[in-house]
Amino acid sequence: MKVGLGSDHAGYDLKEFLKKQLKKEGFEVVDYGTHIKKSVDYPDYAEKVAAGIQKKEVAAGILMCGTGIGVSIAANKFSGVRAARCCTLQDAVLAREHNDANVLTLGGRLVGSELALEIAKTFLETPFLKGRHLRRVNKIKKTDK
Ligand code: RB5
Numbered sequence: 354m355k356v357g358l359g360s361d362h363a364g365y366d367l368k369e370f371l372k373k374q375l376k377k378e379g380f381e382v383v384d385y386g387t388h389i390k391k392s393v394d395y396p397d398y399a400e401k402v403a404a405g406i407q408k409k410e411v412a413a414g415i416l417m418c419g420t421g422i423g424v425s426i427a428a429n430k431f432s433g434v435r436a437a438r439c440c441t442l443q444d445a446v447l448a449r450e451h452n453d454a455n456v457l458t459l460g461g462r463l464v465g466s467e468l469a470l471e472i473a474k475t476f477l478e479t480p481f482l483k484g485r486h487l488r489r490v491n492k493i494k495k496t497d498k
Contacts, residue, residue, distance in 0.1 A: 354477060357411035359385040359398035359424070364417025364461035366390075367469055371415060374470050380477065383411050399427035403434045406455055414456040415473055421460035428456050432497045435490075440464060445472045449479035451486045 356375060360368035365387060372382050385401035387393045395418040402414040414436075416424035421438040428436035436456035437448035440463070448454040457476040459469050481490075 354413065355381040355383060355411045356477060357383045357385055357402045357405040357414040358417075359402040359414065360387060360417035360461065361395040361398055361419075361424070362387060362390050362392050363419035364395075364421075364424070364459070367417045367459060367461040367464075367466060368415075370466045371417075371470060371473055375473065375477075378474065395423045396427040399424045399436075400431070402456065403428050403431035407431065407433050412455075413477055415476075416456060416458045417461045418458075419460060419462040421458040421463070425456075425458040428458065433494075435493065439472050439476065442472060442475050445476040446479050449476055450482045451489075453481040453486070453490045 358368050358372055372384055375382055399416055402416050405411045406414055416428055418424045425436045425438040428434050434456055435452055435454045436458050437454035438458040439445045439448055
């Protein structure tokens with residue numbers, strides 16, 4: 354599976370960690386930046402990952418800022434993106450099973466790197482349950498248009 358990563362300066366260290374670990378786990382990773390730790394604006398990186406999802410360059414995205422909140426708000430402005438900020442493994446399971454989220458957002462200043470890796474793997478490996486959830490996600494997709 355091809356995964357797009359993006360972060361601002363506050364999520365940079367976590368992005369670099371996840372990039373290395375997810376590659377080891379066999380994921381193909383596209384790094385949309387930031388590529389240096391200098392202060393940048395998180396909406397720019399949310400836009401890059403959202404564009405990757407829209408163009409189907411990547412099947413899923415992971416965005417990181419200090420809290421995971423800013424990138425989540427920004428990414429959800431883009432059509433076709435369903436971004437979910439996850440702080441626990443259960444968040445990740447339910448964001449996939451019920452919401453078919455395609456972008457995970459994480460707080461680089463709030464979540465430890467090992468927990469973040471487990472959340473990321475859980476998010477990437479959990480399938481959408483469809484069924485009654487599909488009807489609801491389709492309503493979200495309709496408002497997207
Ligand atoms: C940057 O200082 C910080 O505001 C940003 O990373 C993020 O947490 C915003 O939501």
